[in-house]
Amino acid sequence: MKHSSIFYLTDFGLSDTFAGVMKAVVLGLGHEGAQIDLTHGIAPQDVLAGAMALEDTWPWLPSGSVVVAVVDPGVGTPRRALALHLDGRYVVAPDNGLLTPLLAKDAQVRHIQKGGAIQPDRSATFHGRDVFAPAAALLATRQRKFEDLGPEVNGPVLLELPAPQISPKGRTIILKVLTVDRFGNAVLNHSLRDARSLPLERGEFHCSAGSLGPLRRTYGDVPVGTPVVYWNSAGRLEVAINGGHAAHQLQLGVGATIHFKVSSAR
Amino acid sequence: MKHSSIFYLTDFGLSDTFAGVMKAVVLGLGHEGAQIDLTHGIAPQDVLAGAMALEDTWPWLPSGSVVVAVVDPGVGTPRRALALHLDGRYVVAPDNGLLTPLLAKDAQVRHIQKGGAIQPDRSATFHGRDVFAPAAALLATRQRKFEDLGPEVNGPVLLELPAPQISPKGRTIILKVLTVDRFGNAVLNHSLRDARSLPLERGEFHCSAGSLGPLRRTYGDVPVGTPVVYWNSAGRLEVAINGGHAAHQLQLGVGATIHFKVSSAR
Amino acid sequence: MKHSSIFYLTDFGLSDTFAGVMKAVVLGLGHEGAQIDLTHGIAPQDVLAGAMALEDTWPWLPSGSVVVAVVDPGVGTPRRALALHLDGRYVVAPDNGLLTPLLAKDAQVRHIQKGGAIQPDRSATFHGRDVFAPAAALLATRQRKFEDLGPEVNGPVLLELPAPQISPKGRTIILKVLTVDRFGNAVLNHSLRDARSLPLERGEFHCSAGSLGPLRRTYGDVPVGTPVVYWNSAGRLEVAINGGHAAHQLQLGVGATIHFKVSSAR
Numbered sequence: 089m090k091h092s093s094i095f096y097l098t099d100f101g102l103s104d105t106f107a108g109v110m111k112a113v114v115l116g117l118g119h120e121g122a123q124i125d126l127t128h129g130i131a132p133q134d135v136l137a138g139a140m141a142l143e144d145t146w147p148w149l150p151s152g153s154v155v156v157a158v159v160d161p162g163v164g165t166p167r168r169a170l171a172l173h174l175d176g177r178y179v180v181a182p183d184n185g186l187l188t189p190l191l192a193k194d195a196q197v198r199h200i201q202k203g204g205a206i207q208p209d210r211s212a213t214f215h216g217r218d219v220f221a222p223a224a225a226l227l228a229t230r231q232r233k234f235e236d237l238g239p240e241v242n243g244p245v246l247l248e249l250p251a252p253q254i255s256p257k258g259r260t261i262i263l264k265v266l267t268v269d270r271f272g273n274a275v276l277n278h279s280l281r282d283a284r285s286l287p288l289e290r291g292e293f294h295c296s297a298g299s300l301g302p303l304r305r306t307y308g309d310v311p312v313g314t315p316v317v318y319w320n321s322a323g324r325l326e327v328a329i330n331g332g333h334a335a336h337q338l339q340l341g342v343g344a345t346i347h348f349k350v351s352s353a354r
Numbered sequence: 355m356k357h358s359s360i361f362y363l364t365d366f367g368l369s370d371t372f373a374g375v376m377k378a379v380v381l382g383l384g385h386e387g388a389q390i391d392l393t394h395g396i397a398p399q400d401v402l403a404g405a406m407a408l409e410d411t412w413p414w415l416p417s418g419s420v421v422v423a424v425v426d427p428g429v430g431t432p433r434r435a436l437a438l439h440l441d442g443r444y445v446v447a448p449d450n451g452l453l454t455p456l457l458a459k460d461a462q463v464r465h466i467q468k469g470g471a472i473q474p475d476r477s478a479t480f481h482g483r484d485v486f487a488p489a490a491a492l493l494a495t496r497q498r499k500f501e502d503l504g505p506e507v508n509g510p511v512l513l514e515l516p517a518p519q520i521s522p523k524g525r526t527i528i529l530k531v532l533t534v535d536r537f538g539n540a541v542l543n544h545s546l547r548d549a550r551s552l553p554l555e556r557g558e559f560h561c562s563a564g565s566l567g568p569l570r571r572t573y574g575d576v577p578v579g580t581p582v583v584y585w586n587s588a589g590r591l592e593v594a595i596n597g598g599h600a601a602h603q604l605q606l607g608v609g610a611t612i613h614f615k616v617s618s619a620r
Numbered sequence: 621m622k623h624s625s626i627f628y629l630t631d632f633g634l635s636d637t638f639a640g641v642m643k644a645v646v647l648g649l650g651h652e653g654a655q656i657d658l659t660h661g662i663a664p665q666d667v668l669a670g671a672m673a674l675e676d677t678w679p680w681l682p683s684g685s686v687v688v689a690v691v692d693p694g695v696g697t698p699r700r701a702l703a704l705h706l707d708g709r710y711v712v713a714p715d716n717g718l719l720t721p722l723l724a725k726d727a728q729v730r731h732i733q734k735g736g737a738i739q740p741d742r743s744a745t746f747h748g749r750d751v752f753a754p755a756a757a758l759l760a761t762r763q764r765k766f767e768d769l770g771p772e773v774n775g776p777v778l779l780e781l782p783a784p785q786i787s788p789k790g791r792t793i794i795l796k797v798l799t800v801d802r803f804g805n806a807v808l809n810h811s812l813r814d815a816r817s818l819p820l821e822r823g824e825f826h827c828s829a830g831s832l833g834p835l836r837r838t839y840g841d842v843p844v845g846t847p848v849v850y851w852n853s854a855g856r857l858e859v860a861i862n863g864g865h866a867a868h869q870l871q872l873g874v875g876a877t878i879h880f881k882v883s884s885a886r
Contacts, residue, residue, distance in 0.1 A: 102634065112656065112680040122381055123656070212837055269370045305430075306430035390643045391639070587744075
């Protein structure tokens, strides 16, 4: 029976050997499937950005996949190591909120404990290598069942996801930039998946640099050089400049504010 | 029968999850071969640099390989999605000139159409995930024949490749820097593969910072700290400083000019 | 019989196609095992940093592994191409000191010679593609035995590894920063593996910006924002700031000095 694929999602970067050593450990445990980098480029210690990336990539992972998700400012403190099972796929991650978007009602969560699943002489500072990669390898090769990784977990740490603010009269919606991608596109704190949908059909987006126009389908809907807001490929609200770099040209760094003014005209 | 290898050549970078998600999609379609990054580091939306990288890596790809080549400023506009077959290897790419160096007389080109090869609910902005990666997976796993991806294409977009300029009397050749590599080496717009060969045997290269000497075999042919011009490992003319960083030290950014002065002495 | 895994450790970066082309060459020679990047992010031409990374990752590589290690300022000069065998694992690398930490008494070293193991028309400037990757593929696929790569080597180039300096009376130990990692942690020139152990139990570390406190177990042992010195996950002495970026905040670039003052109190 074929081994499951292992995916990596970390803030380790690629300048050091952290990512490579985790894969060596997985190979050493007999794994023969694919080992794929989702990314090692999460901003250092940005747990929220990691949680968003995990949520966005989750729908695309084949059945049986195991994700090693490590953005872990608290490594070396007593925070727990978790394993999560949801819809036939698995994640191993620190208990610091990184799993928040997946902690839906059907998710099962286990505390990865000392024992067969982890290196006996684990380091204080590299649990990716010594705890998470080995646990992922044991799951993906079916040397260990999910249920045998450790006891069930109650009360995993939950991240407070920053929600859009709506003015008292409902005329203005205040959004925030959560991340900026390689092309300078600024991703906002609202998604098609959010429970509360916003009245974005009629009105315009504004940032400190000026108007961004109404909600559109894609950047090809505006002339080159023009700002545009649309649902990105992960279903999140995103600001771009067609052919440009929105974050630089509109000063839209992480934390910047976007206002949506609901139009009263009918 | 073993699946073919899939290679990636994009401007997606590695900070986001774009590259990883394409590979997840390929795995989800049952591909079991190697998935290799040629690079995701093409400068954003630099179609010419992408075309050069595709041309330079092509000779090294094993028979049956499928390349996913995406540098796509026009995603979200009606530009076509293409598949090319040349010498037993394949590329899928947008119809924006990226395939120019491979569009030789024996290349067959198909228009990847709506249908089995693409996701039904494809996004407007991520055709790498929704069109190109699935088409590559279907080709590499032989779930679909090249001929069944769509109709033949006439008149694919061709890039104008910037040729060296030669002065009226043939005494001066004007070259341009097209890309700069990791080591600061500046790659020029002339290759051993070009139809027109230049008289570079006798004479010297010059840039605004001074003389670069005659054409040599390798940077080891000059003392440390000295500029040198040679044919690089892809057969392109290249400027380096032995042990240094030519682009910084000689102000050779993309677009900079190099003159070759043909020597009259015999 | 399964093919061995091939690991890459270079200063090639990921912006160019150098790393991808080496893997294409390996696939073209029939290799079917894993190809894993340890890192391509060694600082350009920093042989010492490459040697440290090779030493640190070596214990984690599965039996039979072959490493392609290329940090090679002297490519294009007559320096030799080497293959090393130690403890059932292999490295191919230029003869420039990169192998120094592995050149223990049981290591066998061969000179990779012209012949079947290398491309007949190798370039002057890309031996990663034309010499080292092919040699690794032949070893990993068992198309060639280690002993058949070429003759035994005497006197490979050895790097002088920078040792800590101890003051005449033994009250002060002078350490240097050798590398800085993604998180801004500064790695010093002393390791648990070093022959000479230092009296670090009693005393304090200091840098130009102030005291770094005594040796601790991990950054979680100090409050957020506080500097801390500990043995990192590779067994090297390392300076961090809990939740911060030590290299920036304490001006600890490569080459910076750290003093350890031995305490006289008992």
